[in-house]
Amino acid sequence: MTKARTLYDKIWDDHLVQNNEDGTSLLYIDRHLVHEVTSPQAFEGLRMNNRKVRHPERTLAVVDHNVPTTDRSLPNPDPESAIQIAALAENTKDFGIEYYDPFDHRQGIVHIVGPEQGFTLPGMTIVCGDSHTSTHGAFGALAHGIGTSEVEHVLATQTLIQQKAKNMLVRVDGQLPEGVTAKDIILAIIGEIGTAGGNGHVIEFAGEAIRSLSMEGRMTVCNMTIEGGARAGLIAPDEKTFAYVQGRPRAPQGKAWDMALDYWKTLYTDEGAHYDKVVILDAAKLPPIVSWGSSPEDVISVQGVVPNPDDIADETKRASKWRALDYMGLKPGTPITDIKLDRVFVGSCTNGRIEDLRAAAAVIKDRRVASHVSAMVVPGSGLVKAQAEEEGLDVIFKNAGFEWREPGCSMCLAMNPDKLAPGERCASTSNRNFEGRQGFKGRTHLVSPAMATAAAIAGHFVDIREWQ
Ligand SMILES: CC(C)[C@H](C(=O)O)[C@@H](O)C(=O)O
Ligand code: SF4
Structure with a gap:
């Protein structure tokens, strides 16, 4: 019989390219999201080394941090931001990457755009030069933030060097009272474990209260996993996940959808799998x-x-x-x-x-x-x-x-x-x-x-x- 594995173990195993002698591993990366703040030096690095983007079609860029939220037909009041935005436009053009500019109706915060477009899918490895990449874990994807030199590495190779984290389970039992939300769940969890509570771990969120959340609520929970110190947050995909994904512009269709679904249904923690750390909360007791x-x-x-x-x-x-x-x-x-x-x-x-x-x-x-x-x-x-x-x-x-x-x-x-x-x-x-x-x-x-x-x-x- 094969060893019982957690959801994290399964996604890790399915993306492992090789184990290195120094204890690190090379992982294949399915999706790379790019924004204006952490990408300029990465593209500069590619230029200097005369390299291309390995998989432009697995990469999606959007501007979010530096855009004004007022009328964008006016000049950007901050010249630095304007430079940053212009650089992303030029880099994505030069390297053949799809880019949602400030006037594109699909533009928005990178972690909202990925799921909306069906670019974020269950079982994938997803990275972005941004700590809140943990958001995408709501789909049962292994998603984490990376630094700018790693952004360059992923652009060039579609792989990432990683050390496997430990498994942590945060189970939220019961039902939330009226007026208490996903945000309160995650704030309560961080209050309980502290900002270092998840250090060295990938947290899987489970339990009735998590299952009962919409995909939006699950994204809120996974979004703040990083504030609890964890490498990533994960929620096993279920019917709600599949319903959210189906029909999105970048989601698989037809036969590819059926095959994807068959695979996604295997993405859960096996009975008896080992967690290095377990925290249990009672949703019914949570206040705003x-x-x-x-x-x-x-x-x-x-x-x-x-x-x-x-x-x-x-x-x-x-x-x-x-x-x-x-x-x-x-x-x-x-x-x-x-x-x-x-x-x-x-x-x-x-x-x-x-x-x-x-x-x-x-x-x-x-x-x-x-x-x-x-x-x-x-x-x-x-x-x-x-x-x-x-x-x-x-x-x-x-x-x-x-x-x-x-x-x-x-x-x-x-x-x-x-x-x-x-x-x-x-x-x-x-x-x-x-x-x-x-x-x-x-x-x-x-x-x-x-x-x-x-x-x-x-x-x-x-x-x-x-x-x-
Ligand atoms: C600017 C960016 C690198 C940063 C992050 O990594 O999270 C930002 O999105 C944040 O929320 O602090
Ligand atoms: S936390 Fe999210 S919304 Fe806030 S700056 Fe980072 S990516 Fe943008």
């Missing part, structure tokens, strides 16, 4: 979550209070959490619902998909954004934007006083004109809250789309479970 500090592990229930770092035994950790509170301008014991906001951002590759925008819009019910709050909704892609507009969500947002923008990374990170001013406090549906992430001295609280929208209207955090 708000981050209070400058790390995604600094999380608490919306019903809680800002914790007191003096309660932490470890001196270094205590000092770092005091520093976080100082940066955030918060005092221990303050109820989370007393925290007032200046800005609200709904978007990013964590929560910029259609389901997220629907959840946000549903909270509004003819109310308006509080007068002291400035709020914006940034669809994750042109296709998400078009779908939302078809459903009239843009009108709901605009009538409530939200800005409705063009797709891109936007205020998830301060690499384009959407930034917090120093001292501004933001409820954000993105994934990172470290110092300066959304702008110099900006203060970020990570929350779900419904929580962010309710906070925009109330002007402070509210418990979405009590929202009428």
